Amino acid sequence: MKFTPEKCSIEDQKMKPFIDPDEIWNYINNTVSTKEKVREIIEKSLSKQRLTLEETAVLINATNPELIEEIKQGARKLKETVYGNRIVLFAPLYVGNKCTNNCKYCGFRASNKEAIRKTLSDQELIEEVEALEDTGQKRLILVYGEHPAYSPEYIAHTVNLVYGVKKGQGEIRRVNINAAPLDIDGFRTVKDSNVGTYQVFQETYNPEAYKLYHLGGKKADYEYRLTSLDRAQEAGLDDVGIGALFGLYDWRFEVMGLVRHTNHLEACYNVGPHTISFPRIQSASVLDMNDKYIVSNEDFVKLVAILRLAVPYTGMILTARENAAVRDEVIRFGVSQIDGGTKLELGSYSHSKNEEQDLNKEQFAINDNRSLNEIIEDLIEKDYIPSFCTACYRLGRTGEHFMEFSVPGFIKRYCTPNAILTLAEYLSDYAPGETADKGWALIERHILLIDNENTINELRNRVERIKAGDRDLYF
Ligand code: SAM
Ligand code: SF4
Numbered sequence: 073m074k075f076t077p078e079k080c081s082i083e084d085q086k087m088k089p090f091i092d093p094d095e096i097w098n099y100i101n102n103t104v105s106t107k108e109k110v111r112e113i114i115e116k117s118l119s120k121q122r123l124t125l126e127e128t129a130v131l132i133n134a135t136n137p138e139l140i141e142e143i144k145q146g147a148r149k150l151k152e153t154v155y156g157n158r159i160v161l162f163a164p165l166y167v168g169n170k171c172t173n174n175c176k177y178c179g180f181r182a183s184n185k186e187a188i189r190k191t192l193s194d195q196e197l198i199e200e201v202e203a204l205e206d207t208g209q210k211r212l213i214l215v216y217g218e219h220p221a222y223s224p225e226y227i228a229h230t231v232n233l234v235y236g237v238k239k240g241q242g243e244i245r246r247v248n249i250n251a252a253p254l255d256i257d258g259f260r261t262v263k264d265s266n267v268g269t270y271q272v273f274q275e276t277y278n279p280e281a282y283k284l285y286h287l288g289g290k291k292a293d294y295e296y297r298l299t300s301l302d303r304a305q306e307a308g309l310d311d312v313g314i315g316a317l318f319g320l321y322d323w324r325f326e327v328m329g330l331v332r333h334t335n336h337l338e339a340c341y342n343v344g345p346h347t348i349s350f351p352r353i354q355s356a357s358v359l360d361m362n363d364k365y366i367v368s369n370e371d372f373v374k375l376v377a378i379l380r381l382a383v384p385y386t387g388m389i390l391t392a393r394e395n396a397a398v399r400d401e402v403i404r405f406g407v408s409q410i411d412g413g414t415k416l417e418l419g420s421y422s423h424s425k426n427e428e429q430d431l432n433k434e435q436f437a438i439n440d441n442r443s444l445n446e447i448i449e450d451l452i453e454k455d456y457i458p459s460f461c462t463a464c465y466r467l468g469r470t471g472e473h474f475m476e477f478s479v480p481g482f483i484k485r486y487c488t489p490n491a492i493l494t495l496a497e498y499l500s501d502y503a504p505g506e507t508a509d510k511g512w513a514l515i516e517r518h519i520l521l522i523d524n525e526n527t528i529n530e531l532r533n534r535v536e537r538i539k540a541g542d543r544d545l546y547f
Contacts, residue, residue: 205242277329380406
């Protein structure tokens with residue numbers, strides 16, 4: 073598939089900055105949002121086309137509660153009709169919190185002398201992964217501060233280490249990364265370790281605001297960060313995740329920035345981001361922030377729905393920064409991945425204590441402390457299929473998020489059956505009795521919804537093989 077480039081004020085060039093704040097503000101300030109326009113734009117998105125900056129601004133400017141409700145329902149419909157009702161689960165694993173940067177919002181910043189610094193030793197990392205495997209996790213995102221100790225070689229080493237840990241029936245089948253931007257060679261080194269998605273969040277797309285929050289270290293260079301995922305593409309690492317930290321600047325600008333980043337990657341590399349993240353700022357050790365741009369729950373739901381509609385082919389990630397009630401609400405409007413059983417303190421998966429969160433040991437506070445199993449049970453009760461699927465990635469079907477979106481019948485043939493198979497593994501190996509009962513009933517219900525007899529038969533056959541002890545079966 074070839075993306076049609078969108079004409080923007082700055083011509084898209086590889087590894088060159090592309091954000092023009094005046095252009096973004098112009099759209100936000102001068103775009104009129106009428107009922108007809110909003111409905112037309114929702115229809116465009118439901119026909120699986122990415123929205124332009126102007127169309128995104130129309131949705132942003134819709135303030136009438138009835139129209140906002142239509143935007144939310146549009147996002148919900150897109151999610152249901154295009155993606156079905158799987159939710160992919162993962163866990164973050166903090167590898168090291170040394171950091172030479174001074175991001176005002178982050179507990180790990182260099183000037184925070186209260187922070188307790190730590191990098192996991194290889195043995196500690198292995199123990200963390202074993203503890204995560206014991207709960208049933210199959211997908212991790214490794215997180216690092218920005219520090220010379222966390223070189224591309226070191227990152228690649230930790231990724232390889234994680235893939236090598238097998239405990240009982242457990243293994244990690246996909247390792248994603250959230251770390252500092254690298255140069256092209258650095259991205260190449262990390263790519264060779266078979267990494268999944270490489271996430272770099274721009275934090276704020278507004279260059280002036282960016283300057284205020286990033287007071288030193290390499291991260292103070294806005295343009296180097298903005299072009300980081302171009303360098304990943306140049307290195308052949310085409311599976312990238314973008315994000316903005318909501319609460320630093322006007323949320324409307326950040327939504328436009330994320331869409332502009334998406335159309336830049338499409339224009340230069342004919343590939344959009346694999347995932348979009350939209351973390352909201354949380355309290356952190358010695359937080360140095362004011363609350364001018366704090367995003368209300370109401371706006372948060374609206375912005376997630378707009379992002380879903382604006383970039384219909386991308387995975388959307390919602391983390392345990394948000395509490396269970398917000399997650400429940402937001403998940404309906406387009407989220408495809410959530411973390412479960414999350415702990416941010418280094419080493420805390422293997423040495424779990426029933427202590428209060430200690431912000432001097434964590435990057436920021438989390439608000440959803442449920443275990444992975446509690447989250448899985450909750451999803452099952454709401455008729456979502458919890459999934460640990462990694463099939464496409466391992467079969468070399470890269471760009472899978474795009475296939476599931478664009479290939480008719482892909483979800484029914486591959487995604488739903490694979491979600492069911494990975495859930496069957498979880499139920500067999502890790503779920504307590506009550507969760508298992510609910511999970512097997514969900515599997516039966518969803519098998520009956522598949523309309524192809526061959527798929528049903530083959531799926532039933534594989535579920536039985538999993539019950540009998542086979543593992544890692546996928547379509
Ligand atoms: N150090 C690397 C970097 O800055 O890109 C990688 C990881 S950083 C630990 C992960 C992300 O956490 C940041 O990109 C930022 O968006 C988010 N973050 C930092 N402080 C936060 C806070 N107080 N609340 C919520 N998210 C925060
Ligand atoms: Fe360091 Fe990342 Fe925190 Fe900034 S956000 S202080 S770079 S860990």
